[in-house]
């Protein structure tokens with residue numbers, strides 16, 4: 609690891625918090641680190657994030673630490689994936705705390721006397737990621753953007769039509785900068801995972817190749833199963849109490865599915881759960897509204913056409929949903945079938 613030694617210091621940008629993990633704010637600086645890792649024959653695992661870290665992010669980090677010599681996290685709030693009316697300005701930005709959380713994470717690897725910790729944090733600037741500037745209005749954008757056509761319009765894409773274009777674009781840039789052997793994404797954002805796997809296949813990427821883009825199960829609050837999410841921080845005390853309703857609705861749909869009910873009835877079971885909670889919440893002036901509950905094929909991402917047979921050897925089905933609690937939008941999903949078969 610000697611060649612990596614020169615990087616074992618905090619970059620000298622004064623606005624950055626001090627950190628025992630080396631921080632890189634430009635692609636050129638990061639590439640020197642990456643080149644040294646390559647020369648040292650070290651595998652690199654990559655965890656892309658938008659910061660505001662919670663234990664869901666740390667599950668990705670732990671898996672990367674376990675499976676790679678070196679782990680890199682990026683923290684970048686990507687303007688291109690926020691529509692003009694969305695929460696780019698208020699998205700939580702908590703870099704000093706994020707670095708403390710990441711620094712505290714370590715893993716002792718069996719057969720290896722060393723303890724592994726994150727090796728680098730990549731903090732690119734908006735200017736370098738979008739050299740022609742970035743307008744959240746797609747029609748006004750200049751420069752190079754990526755679309756994974758036919759897969760980003762359903763589920764989340766119905767409510768956020770430009771979201772996956774922004775994600776595909778930024779993640780491709782991040783992959784080009786980091787050149788990871790393995791990359792880790794959370795099941796909470798299942799459509800994002802499946803679209804990015806397809807992007808890797810379609811663009812013949814080798815860093816990572818699609819098989820090395822890993823989907824890590826959703827981390828939940830152990831007390832009530834709420835999926836951990838940076839946006840949970842927006843919830844009021846009352847909203848936080850109601851937030852597990854989305855998962856409860858998905859579980860009701862899953863039970864109906866497992867009982868052999870047709871898809872439409874499963875969706876009704878889920879909407880019943882939300883309706884009852886929404887009625888109660890209204891009494892405290894809190895608006896709770898279901899955005900969608902959908903069953904989608906995990907390969908085409910098309911909504912299921914009514915045929916519901918899940919053969920032992922067939923592809924998994926994605927049961928997913930989004931719920932508004934006041935002005936906060938939460939998402940969650942359950943994979944029906946074998947997660948290992950997701951491609």
Ligand SMILES: Nc1ncnc2c1ncn2[C@@H]1O[C@H](COP(=O)(O)OP(=O)(O)OP(=O)(O)O)[C@@H](O)[C@H]1O
Nearest residue numbers: 657658659664793794796797826827836837838839
């Ligand atoms: N509960 C979770 N379990 C596992 N992975 C998660 C969880 N929450 C987020 N991730 C993953 O962490 C990565 C970075 O996500 P991001 O920084 O957007 O956090 P987030 O909590 O998903 O934020 P948001 O509230 O904006 O959806 C993504 O791959 C995402 O799927």
Ligand SMILES: CC(C)(CO)[C@@H](O)C(=O)[O-]
Nearest residue numbers: 656657658686775778797
């Ligand atoms: C993958 C990602 C970091 C791209 O900005 C973001 O969409 C996220 O955090 O899920």
Ligand code: BAL
Nearest residue numbers: 658689690771797800
């Ligand atoms: N984890 C998803 C990021 C977003 O909603 O913008």
